[in-house]
Amino acid sequence: MRISTSWQFHVGVTQMQNQQSKLTDTQLKMATGKKYLTPSENPQAAASLIDxxxxxxxxxxxxxxxxxxxxxxxxxxxxxxxxxxxxxxxxxxxxxxxxxxxxxxxxxxxxxxxxxxxxxxxxxxxxxxxxxxxxxxxxxxxxxxxxxxxxxxxxxxxxxxxxxxxxxxxxxxxxxxxxxxxxxxxxxxxxxxxxxxxxxxxxxxxxxxxxxxxxxxxxxxxxxxxxxxxxxxxxxxxxxxxxxxxxxxxxxxxxxxxxVSEIGDLDYAEAISNFNLQDVALKAAQQTFTKVQNLSLFNYL
Structure with missing residues (x-):
């Protein structure tokens, strides 16, 4: 299967964006102390919190x-x-x-x-x-x-x-x-x-x-x-x-x-652990993207 350079670039950028989005969500949750930022994350919990x-x-x-x-x-x-x-x-x-x-x-x-x-x-x-x-x-x-x-x-x-x-x-x-x-x-x-x-x-x-x-x-x-x-x-x-x-x-x-606290408040210990894992994943995606960018025959001519 032939993979074009543009496709490799797209995949790499998408991976970094996904990891960055997860990291940003975790940062916002840690800043607000909320387990869920939007009702769509857990509709049942959101309804219970309103009630x-x-x-x-x-x-x-x-x-x-x-x-x-x-x-x-x-x-x-x-x-x-x-x-x-x-x-x-x-x-x-x-x-x-x-x-x-x-x-x-x-x-x-x-x-x-x-x-x-x-x-x-x-x-x-x-x-x-x-x-x-x-x-x-x-x-x-x-x-x-x-x-x-x-x-x-x-x-x-x-x-x-x-x-x-x-x-x-x-x-x-x-x-x-x-x-x-x-x-x-x-x-x-x-x-x-x-x-x-x-x-x-x-x-x-x-x-x-x-x-x-x-x-x-x-x-x-x-x-x-x-x-x-x-x-x-x-x-x-x-x-x-x-x-x-x-x-x-x-x-x-x-x-x-x-x-309400049990349903909607953030578990900071779990959030910090997730943040560290997501930070490592983001850095790995960035490093992978950099290496893939350098994989070109022109580098060996």
């Missing part, structure tokens, strides 16, 4: 949501804690006012102190987060949960908001004002039957200014304290749940990242 990475992104979003919910619940917890302290101060003043030694002017003074505490409590109930959202207004977070008027009604849409914190699991990021400070009753209920703390305080101060405080107001205050305490317990339980779910999510992410 696992998508799952990881979903769980990372759950973790981000947990951070958001935790921040909001911790702020609510602090607000309720401050609110409980204010209501306790109001209750102490109410007890003081029931003393028969306190009459007229004294009770007027106590009413003024309680009204100042009510303003403080109202400010707590209308606490805003760093984004300017009212934390007790639910979805209607651009409007305050309560107003200065005893008959102020919560904004429309004041329902609890929730975020996904895990697979098929959501968590409310706060409570609406009525579930913490009581439902506003526009029918002017009597002392002892008032569920909203602000209406209860208004009734108490009105009675004090009339020099006729009612023991039933203590019932309203105690009910308000219980309602706020129960809300705080609920917040604490949710915070604990977030901690548990966060740990579960983190375990999932770590496990899936390990799988």
């Amino acid at each position: 696992f990475n998508q799952r990881i992104k979903v769980y990372q979003q759950h973790q981000d949501n947990i951070g958001v919910v935790r921040q909001r619940l911790e702020q609510e917890n602090s607000a309720i804690d401050a609110g409980l302290d204010v209501v306790m101060q109001i209750r102490d003043l109410a007890l003081q006012s029931f003393n028969d030694l306190n009459q007229g002017t004294n009770r007027e003074q106590i009413a003024g102190e309680i009204e100042q505490l009510k303003d403080q409590l109202l400010s707590i109930a209308n606490t805003q987060n760093p984004n300017g959202e009212y934390i007790f207004s639910g979805y209607a977070s651009d409007k305050p949960a309560f107003g200065p008027s005893p008959t102020y009604t919560p904004p429309t849409g004041a329902a609890q908001r929730s975020l996904a914190i895990g697979p098929a699991r959501t968590m409310t990021d706060g409570d609406i004002g009525e579930s913490v400070f009581g439902v506003v009753d526009t029918s002017s209920p009597a002392a002892g039957n008032i569920s909203n703390i602000f209406q209860a305080i208004d009734q108490l101060t009105t009675d004090l200014r009339n020099n006729a405080p009612q023991n039933a107001s203590l019932t309203d205050l105690d009910n308000a304290l219980n309602l706020m305490s129960n809300a705080q317990v609920s917040v604490g339980a949710r915070l604990n749940t977030l901690d548990v779910q966060e740990s579960l999510n983190e375990d999932f992410i770590i496990d899936h990242k390990a799988i």
Whole structure:
């Protein structure tokens, strides 16, 4: 079989190009740390990597949501804690006012102190987060949960908001004002039957200014304290749940990242070995090509 000089040249160049391509691929893999540079190298592995990475992104979003919910619940917890302290101060003043030694002017003074505490409590109930959202207004977070008027009604849409914190699991990021400070009753209920703390305080101060405080107001205050305490317990339980779910999510992410690494990360020891072999093969092809180029009868004439 006769082999032309041009064919020999073509074969030699092709061999060098193939070896150079393999060497370049290995260099790129070592630079990127990836086992495969293109999906075509291993379509099944590429599909698995897409699937696992998508799952990881979903769980990372759950973790981000947990951070958001935790921040909001911790702020609510602090607000309720401050609110409980204010209501306790109001209750102490109410007890003081029931003393028969306190009459007229004294009770007027106590009413003024309680009204100042009510303003403080109202400010707590209308606490805003760093984004300017009212934390007790639910979805209607651009409007305050309560107003200065005893008959102020919560904004429309004041329902609890929730975020996904895990697979098929959501968590409310706060409570609406009525579930913490009581439902506003526009029918002017009597002392002892008032569920909203602000209406209860208004009734108490009105009675004090009339020099006729009612023991039933203590019932309203105690009910308000219980309602706020129960809300705080609920917040604490949710915070604990977030901690548990966060740990579960983190375990999932770590496990899936390990799988992704096993599928798609480069084995550097193997890559270095391949690189050395490919480098030797390239040099051999180059040397062979040089020798073949010199195989001509004109060199011996």
